[in-house]
Amino acid sequence: MTRQRDLPASLDLLRGFEAAARLLSFTAAASELFVTQSAVSRQVQQLEEQLGVKLFERRTRALVLTDAGELYAREVTKALNALREATAAVRASTTPVVRVTTTVTFASLWLVPRLAQFQARHADISVHVVADNTMRDLERNALDLAIRYSPEAAAGAGAERLFGEHVAPVASPALLKGRGVRTPEDLLRLPLLELDDPALSAPWLSWKVWCEAMKLKRPRENRGLAFSHYDQMIHAAIAGQGVALGRFPLVDPFLADGRLVLPLKGRQYATQATRAYWLIVPAPAARRAEVKVFTDWLRDQVAAQANGGKRR
Structure with missing residues (x-):
């Protein structure tokens, strides 16, 4: 039987450790989690204190997992992935949600002003916009699609060009x-x-x-x-x-x-400009009905813009 005191005091400690273990860098983990490097370092230290074992060897220019750290990282990664999947499943069983990430400028000047029209036509679908100028990992951050501003070479395989600038x-x-x-x-x-x-x-x-x-x-x-x-x-x-x-x-x-x-x-x-706007939709998200509704609407908006601004 699992006892409450056998678990870490905070999920944040596990998230900080998992990112640091995967990236082997407190700095890179901090950038991914949008916290400071010292915050990740403290999270790992607290986790080590609670477990009573060292998870990392801190060398001059490298961060290396101990044997215990490697074992724990494998299990923590499995557990966090299971939590992400369970969370996505619960959300999908209630109101359909489309989670979109894009740049701050594109969200502010192009996407958000058009969303009222989408909501008026599809009131049963909720749209969550994550405006961020970093390229977030869609799967890891439970995001359904991205609209990215980049050169073609950086857009990635399967990216769909929306328009240039x-x-x-x-x-x-x-x-x-x-x-x-x-x-x-x-x-x-x-x-x-x-x-x-x-x-x-x-x-x-x-x-x-x-x-x-x-x-x-x-x-x-x-x-x-x-x-x-x-x-x-x-x-x-x-x-x-x-x-x-x-x-x-x-x-x-x-x-x-x-x-x-x-x-x-x-x-x-x-x-x-040497960049364009690209639509990226991972295959699992593309199969969901609400994501297809949103991406079809998005393409309609782009086509209308190309035809002189009349929105459909």
Whole structure:
């Protein structure tokens, strides 16, 4: 008979240990679990104290499982997987739920504004959105599908391309009023809103790269603001605080309702992103009726967007 005191005090201790044992790194485990490295280290230490055995050998540049650690890791992994499967089964037996992960920007500017329409047509299906700029493991995190923003090479086998992206300057009508913006040189006299991306992980969203494409020199002094998240920058542009590089089609709705306009009209003022939006649906999730309903709706939205924005 299992006694309560035979179990660890917290499931978090087991999750921290399992991730550290699988990755052989407290730092990598912390990144996966969205906690600090010291938190994972404490979890493992507490678990070792409760069990009365060492689970890891902590070497100078390596983390190595002890014999007891290897045995325990195998059993803990089985137990956690069983819990995940049981949880998914219970959820499936009640209200159907579709769990979607995507980037913060895509969720904020594209997906979430459309979800009210989906819920109106499919009130019996619940949609949970996990907005995160890291690529989560779908199975491990009990997620049904992902919409990822990546180059084709990184999208993975079986990924379905939804649409690409191009970039062009956008601003509020109020900011442009009376400014006489007719050329890229005119535009550079206005405050430029920046994405705070020192590593240039998305160079096509940089004014420096846009200026190079326009064969212009970027002004040394920028009187604009910088933001860590793209959606914040777009809302600043809507508020008239400067000119932003608009990501199309994500910002299409703001041009449609007049909150933003193109200061410079013409394809020659746009640059192409090197990433696209990809749909990833693991086979087990794809077989579920509610996931198929959601992905069919998603494809309809993409098709409608390509046909001029009329939603079906």
